[in-house]
Amino acid sequence: MSALLSFENVGLRYSRDRRDNPWTLQGVNFEVMKGETLGVIGRNGAGKSSLLRLMSGLIAPDAGRIHRQTDSILLLSIQLGFQPHLTGRENAMISGILLGMHRAEVKAAMDDIVEFAELGEQIDDPVRTYSAGMRGRLGFAVACQARPEVLLIDEALSVGDREFRAKSRQYMLERLQSEQTAVVVSHDEKLIATECNRVIWLANGGIKACGAPEDVLEQYRR
Amino acid sequence: MRFRKRHAELVYHCALSDLKRDSDQAYLGMLWWVLDPLIYLCTFYLIFEVIMQRGGPGFIHFLLTGLVFWRWFDSTVRLSAFSIKKYQGIISQVYLPKLLLPLITVTGNLMKFSLVLVLFALFLTLSGHPPGSSWLAIPLLLLVQFVLVLGASLLVAAIIPLIPDLMQLVNYGMTLMFFMSGIFFDLNSVDEPLRSVLYFNPMAVMLSAWRDLLLEASIPPLAQLGYVLAFGLVLGAVGAWLLNRFDLHYPRLVN
Numbered sequence: 001m002s003a004l005l006s007f008e009n010v011g012l013r014y015s016r017d018r019r020d021n022p023w024t025l026q027g028v029n030f031e032v033m034k035g036e037t038l039g040v041i042g043r044n045g046a047g048k049s050s051l052l053r054l055m056s057g058l059i060a061p062d063a064g065r066i067h068r069q070t071d072s073i074l075l076l077s078i079q080l081g082f083q084p085h086l087t088g089r090e091n092a093m094i095s096g097i098l099l100g101m102h103r104a105e106v107k108a109a110m111d112d113i114v115e116f117a118e119l120g121e122q123i124d125d126p127v128r129t130y131s132a133g134m135r136g137r138l139g140f141a142v143a144c145q146a147r148p149e150v151l152l153i154d155e156a157l158s159v160g161d162r163e164f165r166a167k168s169r170q171y172m173l174e175r176l177q178s179e180q181t182a183v184v185v186s187h188d189e190k191l192i193a194t195e196c197n198r199v200i201w202l203a204n205g206g207i208k209a210c211g212a213p214e215d216v217l218e219q220y221r222r
Numbered sequence: 223m224r225f226r227k228r229h230a231e232l233v234y235h236c237a238l239s240d241l242k243r244d245s246d247q248a249y250l251g252m253l254w255w256v257l258d259p260l261i262y263l264c265t266f267y268l269i270f271e272v273i274m275q276r277g278g279p280g281f282i283h284f285l286l287t288g289l290v291f292w293r294w295f296d297s298t299v300r301l302s303a304f305s306i307k308k309y310q311g312i313i314s315q316v317y318l319p320k321l322l323l324p325l326i327t328v329t330g331n332l333m334k335f336s337l338v339l340v341l342f343a344l345f346l347t348l349s350g351h352p353p354g355s356s357w358l359a360i361p362l363l364l365l366v367q368f369v370l371v372l373g374a375s376l377l378v379a380a381i382i383p384l385i386p387d388l389m390q391l392v393n394y395g396m397t398l399m400f401f402m403s404g405i406f407f408d409l410n411s412v413d414e415p416l417r418s419v420l421y422f423n424p425m426a427v428m429l430s431a432w433r434d435l436l437l438e439a440s441i442p443p444l445a446q447l448g449y450v451l452a453f454g455l456v457l458g459a460v461g462a463w464l465l466n467r468f469d470l471h472y473p474r475l476v477n
Contacts, residue, residue, distance in 0.1 A: 014474070053473070057317050060470040077315040083239055085246045094235050098316050103231045 003031040004069045004150055004181055005055060009118045011063030012050050024050050025205045028064070032150060032183060037176050039196035039213060040185045041220055046202040052152050055183065062119045064103070074100055074148035078159065079139035084128035088119055091127050092142045099146040109145045117141035118164070140168050151182040189217055237330035244334075255334045256341060259293055267378050270406050283351065283437055288405035290342050295371050295425055297398055298331040302375035303382040303389055305381055306472055307330055313473045320465045320472050324379035346436060356439045363435060366447050367428050370454035376461025383475055384468065403429055424453040 012025040025047045029188055032038055032055075042048050053059050054066060056075045081094045092113050096106035106113075114123045117137040127135060136159025159168065176195045186192055192199055192213055199216040201209040209216045245251035266285055270276045305323040312318065347353060382389050403425040409417060410430075420426055427450050431442035 053314070058314065058470070058473045075315055080315055081312050082234075083243065085243045086239055090235075090239065094232070094239065097228050097232045097235065100228070100316075102228045107431075217308075217476060 002069070003067075004034050005032040005068045005073065006030070007054075007064065008067065009064035010054065010061045010066060012047070012054060012059075013062045019053070019198050023205055025054070025061075026063070027206055030200055030207060030210060032181060034181055035179050036197040037180075037182045037184060037195055039192040039199040040183060040202060041086065041187070041216070042202035042208075043200060044068065047205045048202055049154065051202065052154055052185060054181070056152055070149040072100065072149040073156065074146055074150070075152040076143050078143050078144065079135055080143075082127060082135065082139065085126055087126055088114075088117075088123040088130070088138050092123075092138060092196075095142045096136060096145060099143060101145065102146060106142075106145070113138070113141045113145060116144060133164070136160050137164055140164075144171060149181060151180055153182060153184045153186075155186055189221075193217055229319065232318075233322055233325050233329055236326045236331065238452070240330040241333060243437060252337075255337055259290065259338055262293070263289055266406055276407075280437070283346070283349070284408070284433065285406055286342070286345070287433050287436055288403070291429055292365065292400065292403060292405055292425065293338075294331065294335045294367070295428075298328055298371050299374045299378055300392070300396060301331065301351070302327045302379040303392060305375075305379045306383045310473075310475075320380075320469050321462060324375050324461075324465075327379070328375050331371075347409070351437060351439075354439050356435055356441060359435055359441055362474070363428075363431055363442070363447070364430075366451050366454070369458065370428065370450055372425055373454035373456070373458030373461065376465065377457045378461075378466070380461045380464035383472055385466075393409065395416050399423060399425060402426065405429065424450045 007028050007030050010025060010028040011023055013022045013026055028051070030038075040051065049086055054061055054077055056073050057066075057068070057071075058075075077099070079091075079095065080098050080144075082091045083094075085092070089110065092110065093103065093106050096109070097103060114120070117123075117133065117134070117140070118136060122130070122134070123138075127138070130138070140159050153172075159165070173195065184192070184196060189190070196213050198211065199213045200207055201216050201220050209219050227237055241252075244254070248254055250257065252458050263286055266289065267282060271286070280379060302324045305327045306313070309318070313320070313323075343353070362452050379393055382392070402420055402423055404420070409426055412420060421430075427446045431447060431450075434440050434442040
């Protein structure tokens with residue numbers, strides 16, 4: 001197994017926002033191995049979202065280094081770039097390109113997207129006429145088509161009604177159990193325990209524990 | 223910055239989306255792209271020709287030529303200041319080369335302007351300035367002004383998110399430039415040495431070039447066009463450098 005992504009003494013500082021301790025993250029070291037599902041747990045404000053933004057290359061660290069073996073690292077975002085005045089089809093196109101696909105790929109996947117989102121002919125209506133559930137389903141269906149080498153997931157992505165939530169959860173689990181390399185940030189301890197190969201516990205901007213899910217979760221619960 | 227083919231596709235789709243929103247948001251839709259400059263023109267016509275009687279023969283053509291090409295520059299540059307802010311939500315979730323964001327604004331405005339340009343050419347033809355061989359130089363002038371519009375837009379788009387206070391300066395600067403670009407008066411009637419100073423303004427040069435070409439059917443001096451082109455390239459180079467330099471910093475700016 002090789003590391004697709006490795007953090008070396010990474011620090012991140014939002015100096016203007018916090019005066020007491022300006023470091024959001026400090027001295028963070030870990031690796032993401034090819035094919036694994038890595039879980040990240042921690043209380044609110046522990047720096048989990050900042051960690052994801054650093055991993056996906058949106059921002060650069062203020063200290064340390066991040067080594068990437070691939071550029072294809074995507075933070076899964078639902079309804080990314082959605083505009084109410086555009087049709088479902090047009091929004092799917094823009095969202096798909098934002099999520100790393102080419103126009104031709106989105107076009108080819110359009111039938112699958114419409115079917116997964118259960119939208120039928122309404123795909124050609126403006127999204128402002130959609131219910132929140134319909135928007136969520138379309139967003140999820142598009143996001144499913146993204147095929148990054150490393151998939152970053154922030155919290156359980158639950159959209160739509162009960163039936164669709166089950167369907168989307170099922171889809172996600174299958175993705176995680178496949179060869180997909182993934183990093184999952186979640187408060188859902190059960191999901192972390194069953195789906196992750198390794199878990200990182202983030203506290204006060206640093207890694208407090210790292211290892212097998214059952215060990216880390218046990219420390220975390222105390 | 224990491225460029226991909228899909229980024230060009232994104233610029234195209236986002237620019238179309240902006241245009242579609244414009245036309246969706248008002249009852250008259252796309253008609254506003256033409257009505258807006260037309261009302262603008264009428265205002266100036268009323269003030270200078272009717273009230274102040276400062277016009278003269280050919281004033282309406284003189285004024286309209288100035289306004290049409292000024293509006294392209296003015297509206298694109300002002301909108302570009304907000305390019306990055308507009309996509310703040312997106313760039314905090316996925317990586318995009320920030321250079322793309324002003325390109326979306328520039329592309330959308332170019333599409334709008336093309337429509338105005340076609341109507342303007344029609345107006346010229348029907349009102350005594352029919353197409354001649356000098357019109358062959360139109361693509362050249364369009365290219366030169368495009369480089370200037372693009373350059374200024376990149377620079378403004380790069381700087382305003384970093385130093386939002388400068389937006390006031392941009393607004394005053396654009397107003398000052400508007401009055402000094404010879405839109406409603408002939409810069410050549412200004413005495414030296416002031417005239418030469420005013421012609422340091424690339425838009426003053428550009429508007430004078432358009433009038434030479436469209437109203438006098440003569441090819442404007444190439445050296446002047448070269449000056450505008452160089453000006454645009456320098457602005458664009460600085461803008462692109464800044465956008466690249468702060469590529470990973472923009473997502474960290476809140477607001």
